[in-house]
Amino acid sequence: MTLFQRTAVALLWAMCRGFALLPHFVRHRIFGNLIYLLLCYVLRYRLKVMMTNLRNSFPDKSDEELQTICRGAYRNLSEQIINMLSQSGVSDEELQRRMVFPNPEPAIKAVENQNAVFMTAHYGPWESGSVVSLAFKDHTFVAVYHELGSIVFDELFKRIRQHTNVKLVSMTRLMRHFIDNKDKRTMILGLISDQNPTIRPNFHWHKFLHQWTAFYNGAEILALKYGLPVYYFSPRRVREGYYEGHFTCIYDGKEPVEANEIMERYVRMLEEDINLHPEMWMWTHRRWKHTPPAEIREQKI
Numbered sequence: 001m002t003l004f005q006r007t008a009v010a011l012l013w014a015m016c017r018g019f020a021l022l023p024h025f026v027r028h029r030i031f032g033n034l035i036y037l038l039l040c041y042v043l044r045y046r047l048k049v050m051m052t053n054l055r056n057s058f059p060d061k062s063d064e065e066l067q068t069i070c071r072g073a074y075r076n077l078s079e080q081i082i083n084m085l086s087q088s089g090v091s092d093e094e095l096q097r098r099m100v101f102p103n104p105e106p107a108i109k110a111v112e113n114q115n116a117v118f119m120t121a122h123y124g125p126w127e128s129g130s131v132v133s134l135a136f137k138d139h140t141f142v143a144v145y146h147e148l149g150s151i152v153f154d155e156l157f158k159r160i161r162q163h164t165n166v167k168l169v170s171m172t173r174l175m176r177h178f179i180d181n182k183d184k185r186t187m188i189l190g191l192i193s194d195q196n197p198t199i200r201p202n203f204h205w206h207k208f209l210h211q212w213t214a215f216y217n218g219a220e221i222l223a224l225k226y227g228l229p230v231y232y233f234s235p236r237r238v239r240e241g242y243y244e245g246h247f248t249c250i251y252d253g254k255e256p257v258e259a260n261e262i263m264e265r266y267v268r269m270l271e272e273d274i275n276l277h278p279e280m281w282m283w284t285h286r287r288w289k290h291t292p293p294a295e296i297r298e299q300k301i
Helices: 004-022 026-044 048-056 063-086 092-098 105-109 124-135 151-163 170-182 219-227 261-276
Strands: 116-121 140-145 164-170 188-192 205-208 211-214 229-238 240-249
Touching: 004 026, 004 151, 004 229, 048 063, 048 105, 048 229, 063 124, 092 124, 092 240, 105 240, 116 124, 116 219, 124 140, 124 151, 124 188, 124 229, 124 240, 140 151, 140 170, 151 164, 164 170, 170 188, 170 219, 205 261, 219 229, 219 261, 229 261, 240 261
Parallel strands: 116 188, 116 229, 140 164, 140 188
Antiparallel strands: 205 211, 229 240
């Protein structure tokens, strides 16, 4: 990085660090409400995208119900922006207060002395998922992320996401990193798997929220090739800024499964979470910008 870029990162980091030290009430009630009003009523941030996604995903809901979910989704997005900034350089103890794991012991025991894959989504506090590293202390938590186009903001976000026992690895380097380190200290690969992938001719399409949908299948490829257990990480909101994290086994690393079965189980668990609390998912991303092949579209959902 250039001197200017390093200076910009240092200044932005200082601002984020200062924000994280503000009282909870100031961060969430004052700044959180301001961000919500800005996104929802001033900028109307990606409103058309959000409403199109909601109408297609919940065809049986009325416009009034969809509007309520839309406002809730803006609330959630505002809260996650605050959550992300609020974890800048704070202590492990504080992070563990904000994300608790009521019953992690079965999952900890199941992945003892072996590598594993944890799958989650842009649902609830997705930026806080790396706090899992504080529960699985015998593993290095590999937080997989997409590099940003701006060097300054890419470096800033890496600093914000860095915690004890966390290794940040870009999506493009994941396979190489795993192969090079799989026989060293055990790893948990943390994958946010609901992003819109680059479509390939042989991609499998899943029925998801009344639409044919493609998902990144890197978790399944790694799990089947190396016999890795796969867990679904599901957060539950307790109150603003505070959550519970739950682990559900998708695949034990040994069970014979059909192709795409691991991903299908993940999709069903994510869909169940979204149907229970639709406002918790990030509806603003262009999740369905790719059109499936004609033979897929002709099948009944």
